[in-house]
Amino acid sequence: MGTTFLMAFALMLVLEGVLPFVAPTLWRDTFRRITQMTDGQIRFVGLSSIIVGLLLLFWARS
Numbered sequence: 001m002g003t004t005f006l007m008a009f010a011l012m013l014v015l016e017g018v019l020p021f022v023a024p025t026l027w028r029d030t031f032r033r034i035t036q037m038t039d040g041q042i043r044f045v046g047l048s049s050i051i052v053g054l055l056l057l058f059w060a061r062s
Helices: 002-022 024-035 039-061
Strands: none
Touching: 002 024
């Protein structure tokens, strides 16, 4: 379980680093827009990400 979690965390870091590495200007503009969102909008994006991630996990396990 610990190894799987560590591998998942490492993969997340790799994926999170792709956009700033490939397109730093786009990443900066996107980050600037996110900071201008309301708390409710940011929570909605976070909840949506959680739901999509869980659905992908369930789909991958079946």
